[in-house]
Amino acid sequence: MKLLLLYRRRWWLFYLPLVLCTAAALWWSATHWLVLPPGKAVIAAGSPQGSYSRLAQRYAEQLERTGLNVEIVYSDKQNGSLEQLMDARNAAGIGFAHGIYANARSPVQALAVVGQEPVWVFSGADGPASLAQAKGARVAAGAASSSSFMAAKVMLEHAGLRPADVHFDPAVGVAAAEALADGKIDVLFLAAGEDSQAVQLLTRQGNIQLLGTEHAGALVAQEPHLQPLLLPQGAIELRGDIPPRDLTLMSLQTHLLVRPEVHPALQRALLDAAIAIHEGPNFLQRHGQFPSFRGSDFPLSPVARAYSLGARPWLETLLPYGTAQQVELLMFAIIPILAIALILLAWIPRLFDWRISAALNHFYGDVKFLESDMDKIATENPMALRRLLERLDNIERQVVALDLPDEFSDRWYTLREHLAAARERLLKLRSR
Template identity: 30%
Template sequence: MGSIKQDIKESALGFTEAAQERWRDFVQFLKETWPILALLFVLLAGIWLYADPPPPRQVLMATGTEGGSYELMAKKYVDFFEKKGIKLELVKTKGAQENLKRLADRKDPLQAAFVQAGTFNPDGIGGIDSLGAVDYEPIWFFYRGPEIKAGNFREANGQMKYFLKGKVSVGAVGSGTHSQAMRLIQASGLQKEAHFLYLPNHEAVNALKKGEIDGAFLVDGYQSENVQALLSDPQIHLAGFERAEAYTHLLPYLHILKVPIGGFSLPRNNPDADIQLISTTTNLLIDDRMHPALQFLFLEAAHQINGKANFFARRGEFPFFGDSHFPESSVAVHYEKNGSPWLMTFFPFWLAELINRLVFVFLPFCAIAYPALISLPGYRDKRMRRKINSLYGILKGYEQEMIEGFSSGSGDEYLKKLDLLEYEALQLKVPKSMAGDYYTLRTSIDYVRNCLNRDTRPYQLQDASVDI
């Protein structure tokens, strides 16, 4: 039993002594190599200065007008970002024109917005990238009064001409609804024949339900409050686009969406026949300076939120790319080919981003630091060897002085010099690899001292007479 206690005590003592020795070696290492370590620290700081900063914890995103599908969709993005530790703040705007203007403004903090494809010609608008299309936005034309059959429309030389004498809202100027409605009207050759009202979508919906206007264009998602309010009103009718294919040829960014009989409401049998709608797409546009990690987060949100099947889209159809006429972000190109970074698949967003930054910073740092760290032991040995050689040089100088001009009265003076030299040698903190050189120096000093302490004084020249 006693031997076990003794073994434990000896093991603990050995561990303590080893730890203390390691600590002394480390402190001595810092003292001797601090110039190189300081240089490495400066290099690391330089790499950090040129590296991307961490992503901001707050992002501003434009949602457009009140009550639209953008607002509903953006709230889902808010929940997604909140789970990732990022605050997504929604900003209401007047529409696509304001969104694009603010995104292109390098001083505006707005960083993301939903904008309809084909709303504006992107030529001359710089600083904006696309993260792809995330949803369909049908172009709806609702009207009041007796339901008009397709044959009546054909006789009137097109659906929109049937309402030229009525009050029709084409959306607020600067909104996506206004832009898309006017393009359709111009393509039909009717822009000079009508006088339209320019009401925001939610005002147009209220006016149509109250009978204050006869018809209204809306460009919005199927789930939006505005669209659902009109689809559920039996006094309001929806016009289909029989010439949808012609419109898509004239305006290639448009898509054809088909609605089967009863697709909106089986009890009301709404619509009462198969109809075709034409649709633009919702595009996720960003300030091209947005942090890449946030771009991947937006794309992942689009995949999870917009990638689900809905009334018009198949599962996995969104996001898709190449439909916005704005340049695709390099991050979107990477995502299209490879998906999300594998780190985001296995780790939380903040940890994946941190690991990515550490890899980005420390790989070049290690490429610079590795050769320097390898050279540290040699640098340390050379530095210590110079100190030992310096003391050897002093010792050799003392010995030379004693040989050339030694007097009996100077012996004590040289002994004091040797004691001081030995004290300096004792202050050296040498690595184990140089212990032999260190003790050889100590032995050499002791040898010179022993020579001075001899009675025969070997450093004193003796006068001798020789009888021949």
């Protein structure tokens, strides 16, 4: 009987496939569904002397408090942080960049806008009083790939000047500031924070003037990556009245960036760190202004969008980073899968019990119908008892051929006894 063959091979046909399916489900859950977050984060910081280097250090300190191991990797380029993120061979998954670098082909996502850096435009003692007068001027704006140069090019075009109308100098930082003070260059463009050494040096020199941007709204309409920023009179130094009047500067937004494959839990940990680092007020920044999820130049991460709406796994509100995801995997994957597997393992023997019981009950039913027909036929048509005997022989042959597991032998012998009793009764009816 096929049933007995299945029963004897139940370990290979039922139990082993179930165990393998359970192991596959656990593996898939841990590697594709509820993947545990990494224990290490790699941050691309660009130049070791740049502002992103200091920012990366602050993020590393915040993340290490959650138990993460953080590595900071550097590059000798000004936009090295973004380039490292865009290089698939680089291990970095976190970085920073100005929004002016954003384009539709950027394979990175923004978690938030975490700050703004003014584009400072300084003019020397003999330099122009406005950008419109800078034709033929010697302009320092850094390398052609730098955000300062890109902003300078847009701002000069807005003032009516083409790149060929000025002479660009590759000097940057303090070297450019000293060149401006010495009269070696006429105009300096510098995208940097107020704590930049070059900015601190130039804003306090009496022969250096800080230029504002005229028609800033029109410039924003032309280049949305630049945003207007009001620098109030005396904001840099109140006693020295620096600047001597309100100025409208242009600014570049600083973005916290991640690769799309960065684990959602790590992205939320980064956003927690961003709030701790950037929420407080500072120069030209109100309390709570950053991090901001609006006006991002890079595509906003879906995790950041959900975070901005308050959506967060409830376990993360109770447990620390890493532990929450482990508990989530345990609660929603491991325990349910193992519970289903155990139920199925317990159900397989019951399946065989039910199937074998159904087969035996089928023969018991045939015997019962045959006994009912005995009394009726013996009274009405005694000659038909021979057909009943043939039916009984057929049933008995099937029962004898029924090869059942040992644990069902008692029920098999009981069925044989019922068949023997039915045969004995049938023979007595025929002998009348």
